[in-house]
Amino acid sequence: MMQAIGTVPDTAMLLDLYQCMLRLRDFEVKVQELYRSGKLPGFVHLYVGEEAVAAGVCAWLEPKDMVFSTHRGHGHALAKGVPGRDVMAELYGKVTGCSGGRGGSMHMYAPEYGFMGTNGIVGAGLPLATGAALSAQLRKSGQVSICFFGDGAVNSGSFHESVNLGTVWNLPVVYVCENNLFATEMAFSRATKNTSVASRAASYHLPGVEVDGNDVLAVYEAAGEAIARARNGGGPTLLECKTYRIVGHHEGDPGTDYRTREDLDSWKQRDPIKCFRQKMTSTERVSAEAFDDIVRETEEWLNDAVEFARNSPEPIAETVMDHVWAS
Amino acid sequence: MQNGMREITYVDAGVEALREEMARDENTVYIGQGIGPRGGNFRQTRGLWQEFGDHRLRDTGICELGATGVAIGAAMAGSRVIVDEVFLDFILEAMTQVIQQAAKTHYSSNGKIKVPIVIRGAMGSVRSAGSHHSHAFYSWFAHTPGLKVVVPSCAADVKGLMKTAIRDDGPVMFIEHKALYNSKGEIPTHEYSIPFGEARICREGSDVTLVAVSKMVQVAMEAATALEKHGISVEVIDPRTIVPLDRAAIATSIRKTGRVAILDEAPAMCGFSGEIFALACEECFDDLDAPPLRICSLPAPNPFSPVLENQMIPTVERVVREIRHSLEA
Numbered sequence A: 001m002m003q004a005i006g007t008v009p010d011t012a013m014l015l016d017l018y019q020c021m022l023r024l025r026d027f028e029v030k031v032q033e034l035y036r037s038g039k040l041p042g043f044v045h046l047y048v049g050e051e052a053v054a055a056g057v058c059a060w061l062e063p064k065d066m067v068f069s070t071h072r073g074h075g076h077a078l079a080k081g082v083p084g085r086d087v088m089a090e091l092y093g094k095v096t097g098c099s100g101g102r103g104g105s106m107h108m109y110a111p112e113y114g115f116m117g118t119n120g121i122v123g124a125g126l127p128l129a130t131g132a133a134l135s136a137q138l139r140k141s142g143q144v145s146i147c148f149f150g151d152g153a154v155n156s157g158s159f160h161e162s163v164n165l166g167t168v169w170n171l172p173v174v175y176v177c178e179n180n181l182f183a184t185e186m187a188f189s190r191a192t193k194n195t196s197v198a199s200r201a202a203s204y205h206l207p208g209v210e211v212d213g214n215d216v217l218a219v220y221e222a223a224g225e226a227i228a229r230a231r232n233g234g235g236p237t238l239l240e241c242k243t244y245r246i247v248g249h250h251e252g253d254p255g256t257d258y259r260t261r262e263d264l265d266s267w268k269q270r271d272p273i274k275c276f277r278q279k280m281t282s283t284e285r286v287s288a289e290a291f292d293d294i295v296r297e298t299e300e301w302l303n304d305a306v307e308f309a310r311n312s313p314e315p316i317a318e319t320v321m322d323h324v325w326a327s
Numbered sequence B: 001m002q003n004g005m006r007e008i009t010y011v012d013a014g015v016e017a018l019r020e021e022m023a024r025d026e027n028t029v030y031i032g033q034g035i036g037p038r039g040g041n042f043r044q045t046r047g048l049w050q051e052f053g054d055h056r057l058r059d060t061g062i063c064e065l066g067a068t069g070v071a072i073g074a075a076m077a078g079s080r081v082i083v084d085e086v087f088l089d090f091i092l093e094a095m096t097q098v099i100q101q102a103a104k105t106h107y108s109s110n111g112k113i114k115v116p117i118v119i120r121g122a123m124g125s126v127r128s129a130g131s132h133h134s135h136a137f138y139s140w141f142a143h144t145p146g147l148k149v150v151v152p153s154c155a156a157d158v159k160g161l162m163k164t165a166i167r168d169d170g171p172v173m174f175i176e177h178k179a180l181y182n183s184k185g186e187i188p189t190h191e192y193s194i195p196f197g198e199a200r201i202c203r204e205g206s207d208v209t210l211v212a213v214s215k216m217v218q219v220a221m222e223a224a225t226a227l228e229k230h231g232i233s234v235e236v237i238d239p240r241t242i243v244p245l246d247r248a249a250i251a252t253s254i255r256k257t258g259r260v261a262i263l264d265e266a267p268a269m270c271g272f273s274g275e276i277f278a279l280a281c282e283e284c285f286d287d288l289d290a291p292p293l294r295i296c297s298l299p300a301p302n303p304f305s306p307v308l309e310n311q312m313i314p315t316v317e318r319v320v321r322e323i324r325h326s327l328e329a
Helices: A011-036 A051-058 A074-079 A084-091 A125-139 A157-168 A198-204 A216-231 A261-269 A272-282 A288-311 B010-024 B048-056 B064-076 B088-102 B138-142 B155-167 B215-228 B247-257 B272-287 B306-312 B316-328
Strands: A066-068 A145-150 A173-179 A208-212 A237-242 B005-009 B028-033 B057-060 B080-087 B117-123 B148-150 B172-177 B184-188 B200-203 B208-211 B234-238 B241-243 B260-267 B293-297
Touching (some): A011 A074, A011 A084, A011 A216, A011 A272, A011 A288, A051 A145, A051 A173, A051 A216, A051 A237, A051 A272, A074 A084, A084 A288, A125 A145, A125 A157, A125 A173, A125 B064, A157 A173, A157 A198, A157 B064, A173 A216, A198 A208, A198 A237, A208 A216, A216 A237, A216 A272, A272 A288, B005 B010, B005 B155, B010 B028, B010 B048, B010 B155, B010 B172, B010 B184, B028 B048, B048 B057, B064 B080, B064 B088, B080 B088, B088 B117, B138 B148, B138 B172, B138 B272, B155 B172, B155 B184, B200 B215, B208 B215, B208 B247, B208 B316, B215 B234, B215 B260, B234 B247, B260 B272, B260 B316, B272 B293, B293 B316
Parallel strands (some): A066 A145, A145 A173, A173 A237, A208 A237, B028 B057, B028 B080, B080 B117, B117 B172, B148 B172, B208 B234, B260 B293
Antiparallel strands (some): B005 B184, B148 B241, B200 B234
16 A cells, blocks of 8 residues: 655555565575576576565556566566566466567566566666656656666666656656666676766756665655655656675576675675564564565465466467567 | 649658648657757758647757667657657667667567657768768668668658558658758648558569669669660669568569669668569569669768769669660670
8 A cells, every 4th residue: 555755654564565575585586496497498687685676666656657677677577566477477488478478587568567678688778768757748647657777777878868868858757776786797886986876866967866775664765755756747866776686697697706705695684675574573563473474475476476387388389470560 | 743732842741741640649759859949950840849849849969879769668658759860870879779679579578568659860872971971771670570661762752651650550760861851742732641561663664673762763763764765664663661562563563574673772782682682583583584683882881072972872874884784785
C-alpha cells in the first residue's frame, strides 16, 4: 500500500520491502544454481547484493509507471510486479516467458506491468526512459518513468545527453544510478576523477541525491521524494545508490580478479536483507515470526516459478519470423 | 499540368505530409535539431512549429544519440514520433539506438511493444559538401531486420510515402536526398498516400531495365532520353522503398527487356546494386541476355573537389557510355 511521502513506513510496508528483497535474492541464487547446472542458455548477470535499490524505488510505483532496466535486470522486473513465473520462464527460453522466449535475460519486456525492458547495452535505457517520460508528459498520463543504470553508464555520452534533455524539458523521470563501484571489472575510481555521481547533477541543474543503496529505508525515503517530484511536475532527479554486487559481473566471473577478498567480505557484512531484518527485529518494529512467514512464502513462490518454467513448452521453431514487423 | 495536380517542391511535399498527419493525430511529436522556429536546416519543417508549438516540435541541441534514443523511448511508451537527424550522416552518432533498440524491440518483446517512429535524414552528395556530409549509406539499414527503408525520388513520392511512414506501427528510415529538396514535381491535389513495396515505372522501354532510387532516378531519366537518340529504349524503374522491395515489378521489367542495369550513388560492395543483381539472377536467369550491369559510385570517401567528386559519382554521361558499351559488346 502506498504511503504518504515523508511518513515512517508502517509494518505492512516494512514487510513488503522485506518480501521484495528476499524474492529478488532467492530468485537470483536459484538462477545461479540452474545456470551452473546447465539448465539455462545464454548469459546472466545477477542482482545479488543490490536488492534494496529496486525494492526501495519500486515500492512507490503504480502499475502504469514505467521502468527501464539494464543487463542486471531480473530484480527490476520482479520489483515492478512482473510475475516470477514469467521472468523464470524467459530465462529458460520458454514460450510462456515474458518475451515469449525471444528475449532472454537482457531482453525482458512486460509493458502490461509497466516493465519496459532489460537491456544488453550499457546506457541505452537512459534516453529510452527519458523518451517515455516525454510521451507521458505529452499525453498528460501522470506516469513516471524510472531509469535504472550502473556506474558503468555514467561515463557514456548516453548519460550526458539524456539527463540534459530530461532536465531541460522538465520530464517526469527519475534517474537511479546503482553505483556498485565496478563497470564489469573497471573500478569507478579508475574510470573517472569525480566518483560522486550525484554531484554531477549540478552540471545539468537537477537535484542530485546520494543514499546508502544497501539501506532499503534510505532508498525508499529518497525515491519517494524523487518520484513525487516527477509526478507533480517538478522534473527529474538523479538518485545515486551506493551499493555492491556480491557476485561476479556475469555468472562465470568469480569477481575476485579485480576486487579484494577483504572488500568483498566487508560488503557481505552489509548485506541489505540481513541488515534490514536485524535492525527491524532488534528495534522490535517487526517480529522474527513475521519475517519467517515471508521466508516460507518466498520459497513456495520460487518453487512455483521454477516448476512453471520447467514444465512450459518450448517455442515452435516455425514461429521464428513472427513479430519482426509490427504491421 | 494534368488536371487534379499541382506543382510543389520535394521539401514542401514533406512539410505537407507532416502537417496533415500532425493535425490528424495529436499524439504525433517531432524531435530534432533546429526543427523548431528555424523550420529545419533544409526548411523541412517550415511553419510546423508556428502551427503546433514547442510541445510537439521538440527542438534539441546537437545530440543525435540522446534525441534518437528519446524518440524511440517515446514511441515505445505510446507516442507516434518523427526524429530528424537532418543530415543522414549524423545518424552515425545514434546508430546503436537505431539498430539495437528501434529495430529489435518489437521482436524481442514478442510483439508486445510497438515502436512507431520515422527516422528521417537527408543523404547524398550536394555542392561539394565533403566526406562527412555526403554519405549514401541507405543500404546499411536494409541489412537490419525490423527496419523499413524509404528512399523517395520526387515530390509526389515524398508526400505519399511520408504519410504511410508516419502511420506505420514500426520503425521506418525515411531517407531523402539533399540535392532534391528544391526540385519541383507534380502531386495530386487530393489527399493520398503511397503504400510501401510498390515500385514506380518512371519510363517505359524495351531494350534494358534501369533500376535506380533517390537522386539517381533523375540521372537515369536523363540518360534514358540521351540513349533514345542512340536507338536504345530504356525502362526506368524506381523501387521507392528498399524494404519492403517490390521484387515482382523489378523482375517483370527485367523479363520484358532481357537486360538490367543498376544505378547507385553508393559503392557497389554489399549494397543495393548487388541486391538487385542477385534478384535478377535468382528470378530472371533464363530471361537475361547479358549479365546485369552495375553503375555505382567509386569506392572512395566523397572528395571535396567538384572535379574529383564528379569522377566518383555516376553521371549521365557515364550511364550512357556504360549502357551503350554493354549493349554493343
